Amino acid sequence: MGYVAVEAGEEVIERAEQLFEKRRTEGESDPVSIDQIDEQFGRLVGQVMNEGGLYAPKLAARALKQAQGDTVEASFLLRAYRSTLERWDDSVPVSSDEMFATRRVSPAYKDVPGGQILGATKDYTQRLLDFDLDGGDDPTADWDLEEAEPESLRNVLEILREEGLLAEPSAEDDGEDYDTTREPLVYPAPRSAILQELARGETGAITALGYSTLRGYGSVHPTLGEVRVGSLPVQIEHPYTGDPVEVTSVEVSECESVVPEYEKRDDAQFSFGYGLVFGRNERKVIGMSILDASTQLEGNEPVHDTEFVCQIVDGVDSFGFIEHLKLPHYVTFQSTLDRIRAIRERTADGGDSPATTEVSGDD
Amino acid sequence: MEDPRHRSDRFELIAACEGTALVELAELVLDGETTVEIRQAPKPQLVMQRVRDPVHADVFNLGEALVTGAEVELAGERGFAMVAGRAEASAVAGAIVDAAIEADHPEADRLASALTETRLEREQRRKRQWAESTATAVDFESMEGEL
Numbered sequence: 005m006g007y008v009a010v011e012a013g014e015e016v017i018e019r020a021e022q023l024f025e026k027r028r029t030e031g032e033s034d035p036v037s038i039d040q041i042d043e044q045f046g047r048l049v050g051q052v053m054n055e056g057g058l059y060a061p062k063l064a065a066r067a068l069k070q071a072q073g074d075t076v077e078a079s080f081l082l083r084a085y086r087s088t089l090e091r092w093d094d095s096v097p098v099s100s101d102e103m104f105a106t107r108r109v110s111p112a113y114k115d116v117p118g119g120q121i122l123g124a125t126k127d128y129t130q131r132l133l134d135f136d137l138d139g140g141d142d143p144t145a146d147w148d149l150e151e152a153e154p155e156s157l158r159n160v161l162e163i164l165r166e167e168g169l170l171a172e173p174s175a176e177d178d179g180e181d182y183d184t185t186r187e188p189l190v191y192p193a194p195r196s197a198i199l200q201e202l203a204r205g206e207t208g209a210i211t212a213l214g215y216s217t218l219r220g221y222g223s224v225h226p227t228l229g230e231v232r233v234g235s236l237p238v239q240i241e242h243p244y245t246g247d248p249v250e251v252t253s254v255e256v257s258e259c260e261s262v263v264p265e266y267e268k269r270d271d272a273q274f275s276f277g278y279g280l281v282f283g284r285n286e287r288k289v290i291g292m293s294i295l296d297a298s299t300q301l302e303g304n305e306p307v308h309d310t311e312f313v314c315q316i317v318d319g320v321d322s323f324g325f326i327e328h329l330k331l332p333h334y335v336t337f338q339s340t341l342d343r344i345r346a347i348r349e350r351t352a353d354g355g356d357s358p359a360t361t362e363v364s365g366d367d
Numbered sequence: 368m369e370d371p372r373h374r375s376d377r378f379e380l381i382a383a384c385e386g387t388a389l390v391e392l393a394e395l396v397l398d399g400e401t402t403v404e405i406r407q408a409p410k411p412q413l414v415m416q417r418v419r420d421p422v423h424a425d426v427f428n429l430g431e432a433l434v435t436g437a438e439v440e441l442a443g444e445r446g447f448a449m450v451a452g453r454a455e456a457s458a459v460a461g462a463i464v465d466a467a468i469e470a471d472h473p474e475a476d477r478l479a480s481a482l483t484e485t486r487l488e489r490e491q492r493r494k495r496q497w498a499e500s501t502a503t504a505v506d507f508e509s510m511e512g513e514l
Contacts, residue, residue, distance in 0.1 A: 053430070059416070060433035062452060092412040092436060092449075097426045099419045104493065106500045114507050122503040147502055154497035159421045170422055181417060181426040196427035199420070203429055238416055238432045243447055247375035251382050251434055252451035254416060278420045282430055 028072050041065035050255065050283015051075050055319050056082030057185065057204045059238075059254045059282050076206065076323045083320060096239040096248040100258055100280070101156055105234035110160050112227045112262060118157040123233060160229040161260055161276065169274050191311045195300070198310060202295055203281050206319025207288040213307055213317065214291030217298055222307040224298045226261030226277060233257050233284055257285050261293040263301070275300060369486060371479035377465055380482040381448045383489050386457035389450075392481055393460035395474045396467040401441060403463055409437035409455035437462045442470035 029035060042049055042065040052064040056079035064082060071077035107123025110116040122128070164170045182197040184204075189197055202210065217224045235253040242249045259279040264272070277297025279289035295317075298307040306312045316322070369376035381389065397403065413431040420427065436449040437458035446466025450457045464482070468475045 057430040058413075058433060059430060060452060063433065086413065086431060086433075089411055089413050089433075091431070092414050092434065094415045094428075095417050095432075097417040097419045100421050104497075106496060114509065119501075119504045120507060121500050122505055123500050124503075144499065147499070149495070149498040149502060151491075151494040151498045152501070154493055161422050165422070181428055183415065183428050185428075185431075195423070195425050199425070199427040200429070203427075236416070236418070238414055238434075240414055240449070242375050242378055244445070245375045249375050249378045249382075251414065251449050252432060254429075254432055256429075260421065276422050278422070280418060280420075280429060 024072075028069075036069065038062060038065045038069060041068055047284055048073075048075065050257075050281075050285050051207055051288075052078040052082060053283050054281040054285060054288065055079035055204060055206055056086070058082045058086045076319045079206075080320050080323065093240055096241065098236050098239065100232070100236070101159055103157075103232060103234040103236050103256070103258070104154055104253070105157050105232050107233040108157050108230055110228075110230040112229050113160055113163065116160055116230070117163075118155065121157075157232070159260075161262075164229075164262070164274060170276065189314060193310055193314065195296075198299055198314060199278065199280075199292075199296060201314045202279070202292045202317065205288070205292070205317030206322065207285060207291075209317045209319065209322065210288050210291040210295065213313060214294035217294060217305065217307045222298050222305040223301060223303050224261075224263050224277070224294055224307065226263045226294060226297060228290065228293070229260040229262050229276070231257070231259045231286055231290065233286070255283055257281055257283065257289040259286070259289040259293045261290070261297055263297045369483075371468060371482045374465075374469065377468060377482065378448065380486050381461040381464055382450055384450075384457075384461070384482065384485045386450070386454050386460075388481070388485060389448075389457045389460040389464060392478055393463040395477065396441070396463050396472055401467075401472065403466075404440040405437070405459070406440050406445065407436065407438035407447075409435050409458040411435050411453045411455075439463055439466050441466035442472065444470035 042061050045065070045068070048068060049061050049064045052068055052075055053059050053061065055075065056064065056067075058064075060082065063085065064078065067078035067081040068075070070081060105121070107125065108116075108118065108121045110120060114120075161170060182194045182200070184197050184200050189201065193201075216222060233256070235255050237250045238252050238254055239248045239250050241247070257280070261277040261279075263275045263277060275297055277293035277295070277300070279292030279296065281289050281292065295307060295313055299310040299313055301308060306316075369380055371377050371380055384392075412434055414434050415431050416429045417426050418429045419425070433452055434449050435452065435454045435458040436447070437455070438445060438447045439459065439462040440446070441463065444466050446462040446464070446469060448458055448461025448465050450461055464478050468478050472478075
């Protein structure tokens, strides 16, 4: 069954929109500024940027304000805006060892080269409400710091590679990068497409699916090689000189998870999963690394099914499908009612038991 | 250290500048006698950030970064700049600064030293950030023997 359009008064729709906007502004407090959202809700801004697939902190903050804090709605606004723009070009590929890291912890190696740098985190403190939060003073003001040249941190997985403990990539993994914003995703999908879809995935969906395998619905229970937060350069080729040049940098979170690859019992090695997203979002990047690993490994559970994972994790897709159910479906539902009534009438008349009738899949 | 007289280095120095600072520098060039032709009007565009994963070395598309690029011509020299975000005025100002230094405009030395100064400030901020991060470096100790 196809869709049937309905009409309603345009003026009433505008009023509903105006009422929505009033809800944002009717309180007695001053309107929150775009800069305040950008500076004070960095995690939220990062989430909207990575789910929207667009690194633009000010626009993400604006989208959050417009969406009244609804992250998926804000991501949708970013994607819609992005679709109106031309692409200058692809960047020069960068490696994570070019990252300026401000945080790096390795749950796998205690004495990791470069050290465990906790950075800005509350991971090791109690989760208690702070009723004195608005103090405004810099709690690091009296730190006695010795400034030094920033160092590049060696990747933890290099240690495993040197010992031959990392599985080498298979031939089909050595393909070109695939852009899911320009080409339809078809299965089996190349790993570059899967990583791109996971990087744009909705944080809750990525977390939930990653969690499912930890709870036994899958065979991946990794140890994290490392989790990093920092910034990566965005480089283009200069149009006059052809040199790679840095336009800007993007804040990212990164995670590598190490997974025993059980299929190779004769030559025990590790498999791994990789996660990288815009902004500070460690929960998502850990989940992403789990799903990258699970979709590379065989298994009967949902997390091992690449098509299932990629179809489920996109927030804008799922938001659209779920929320479209609240739009008028009068004709569809009337048709369903007619069928049910007809079945009941035939049954009451003592007719044959009818075959099961399914509601159309495109409803 | 980047050389502001070198085109590629200068691009990075301009891109790292604050928008208001770039506009102030461009105003030094716009002295009423120097003619600037806009070759490419500033417009927001996208750069797809490509990343190589650290183990399989697969390249994938992380997402796009919003940038604004512009190109001008001044005294027979082209200037090009690209800056982060939606920043039309900064992009044009950056292109003017680029062309002015390339054309050896009378203010070129002042522009070049201002760009260098901006880079030094940025490096100082990074050193401060790194120092703050390393102040949280920790040695985790296993506690098996104490259990």
